[in-house]
Amino acid sequence: MSAEWPLKANTKAVGITIRDLEVVYSTGQGQVPAVNGVDLDIAGGQITGIIGESGSGKSTLAMAIMNAVPHPGRIVKGSVVVDGVGNMLTLDKESQRRARGRNLGFVFQAAQNSLNPLTRVGHQVLDLGRSHNVKDLRGLLRRAKELLHRMGMDADRVLTAYQHELSGGMRQRVGIMFALVLDAQVVILDEPTTALDMLSQASVLEIVRSIHEERDITTILITHDMGVVADLADRVVVMYGGELAEEGETAEVLAHPAHPYTKGLIQAIPRISGDLSQAVALSGSPPDLKTFMQSGCLFYDRCPERVAECQVKRPPYESAGPERKVACFRVMPHD
Amino acid sequence: MIEVRRLEKTFPGKHGLLGHDAVKAVQDVSFRIPDGGAVSFIGESGCGKTTIGRILAGLENYTAGEVLVDGQNLATVDRRQREAVLRRVQLIQQDPYQALNPARTIEQALSDPLKVMAKARGADTAWILQRMEEVLGLVGLEPEAVVHKYPHMLSGGQRQRIVIARALTVEPSVLVADEAVSMIDVSLRLGVLKLLRDLREKFHISLIFITHDVASARYVGEDGQMFVIYKGMIAEQGPTDDVILHPQHPYTQALLSAVPVLKGLESPGSDRYIPLKELDHGQSPENACLFAPRCPFAQPLCETERPALQGASGHQYACHYPQERHVVAVALKE
Ligand SMILES: Nc1ncnc2c1ncn2[C@@H]1O[C@H](COP(=O)(O)OP(=O)(O)OP(=O)(O)O)[C@@H](O)[C@H]1O
Ligand SMILES: Nc1ncnc2c1ncn2[C@@H]1O[C@H](COP(=O)(O)OP(=O)(O)OP(=O)(O)O)[C@@H](O)[C@H]1O
């Protein structure tokens, strides 16, 4: 392995501490609290999977971590402290810009289409380097090549290619290369496999897994597929209607889900072995504008375990055992 | 009953700047589906699954081979019969957004085909309304809750149910579901898969299920046949659970390895492997195994001779060196 790669001993894994984060979109129909009172510790050096249905606020949370929520969204309050960088929400604009790319690498949702269609991939690497004042542009290209090669691609071909010449799976790989080429210690991947077939998905996930391990980085993986988090993530965070429903160590959450929504998501995964009748569909529709207005538990309408209290009060997000937090009145804290 | 023999489809090549060679999208594919039966086609993007579905639905012609629907040959029936035959085969496409006209309510979307049906059988408006309620009920939707809505007001799962309801209005005997759940939120997919399964059971509708996801193919057609397609050819075929539990072809094994392993509930199969190299869409040499360039087990013979389907009649595979491998995740004991 080349000396360009950061060695494990040299790097200190970067964690992120999110407190009381609130993001609102102003729309014709009113204010959408897309992220509401989120407290979350992203552990350094781990893969954290953030899962939730469409509209649950995953992308908004990711954007807020980088203080890059697009109009008409607005971060109303809260803090996002990135180790070694500071609070992304109060840093001056220039330091924020530098942090995005240098410290926080990001692959956008639909990265399929986020490359510049008119410029060759290699040029885009150089543009990225210049915008971050990279002195050694040759070294940067070399790192880009190494990464592409590492991901099973013909690096020279890819660097001279335009976006339309690459398949969906290749574009995702290129997106991951961009997120890593400046040696970011945190990478945020928003739905990196959604538009891919199973085999491309598996190979992209395999790449994420091995690069994560080699570089000892902090990885945040956003997806609506429980299977993807269950396979890859060390920790899982379940979002529902802009709030956190449950988090914990992946194997623990999968084996002993506490929140009824988490249970539902796990049961709804069809399996390739065992009894098919164990798979149960999740009922109802994903959260929408009306859900956010509810005063009680956001999951109330769809919950098979609801009681009267759930309709009137929002359950607090509380510790329910070691490394585990849950927002549900039906879950008794472990002793 | 549908019977397909030695189906072949070649898309002609193009000259010029964006030109390409002729594409052999489907080669030598044969299968049959009894009434109420299920056949699934699995394979990665670009392997020819959609082309097979479109041919069965009469939307694409074919280069060679025979397609028989209830004994009638699609290539030789006269035009009017052909229409009647094809009405029995309904295609459900991947994208429910595109399949529905955004400017028309659900009621309008469903009444078009129902009017045609009503005319054919001399029924009146009351019949149309009653039938509309019936088909919506079949797909698990509350008629009052959806008929006056526009497609954008529904969730992806609800929209795909409407598309299925519309297909049911013409009382088909075959549904061709092409990636019917892949655009729907994962949490809602199982509901639609269950609906397809129920339609088979209750109405004896046969199902052709096209997907890249082995698990959903198993869910709708555990009792049916599975066809693993690679670059337009059958790599492996057999009863669904046989193919999944005793896969012989390395490509099938790659697809099965790609199914996520649920940490805490399962451990990975001991032979699990995932090829990092992407499918190349170029021409393959006529006398080599199509999968050889990506196959970790390829031998010299694989580069010089294309393997034919072999194996007992029920379960067959096109591989010179078939070998069962343990790639499916194993449930952990509690
Ligand atoms: N630009 C916008 N304008 C108005 N509302 C928005 C905007 N972007 C997101 N929202 C709303 O904010 C909420 C959260 O959206 P977000 O995109 O963060 O969800 P998500 O979990 O990433 O969903 P998906 O799985 O579909 O990507 C949704 O209700 C969405 O409608
Ligand atoms: N109209 C067409 N003209 C030329 N080539 C075509 C045409 N339609 C499909 N092809 C080619 O035929 C092959 C099979 O395509 P097909 O759409 O059937 O694959 P698929 O398995 O359905 O893929 P996906 O999973 O991406 O939907 C591909 O190489 C494709 O590029």
Ligand SMILES: [Mg+2]
């Ligand atoms: Mg999103």
Ligand SMILES: [Mg+2]
């Ligand atoms: Mg297709």
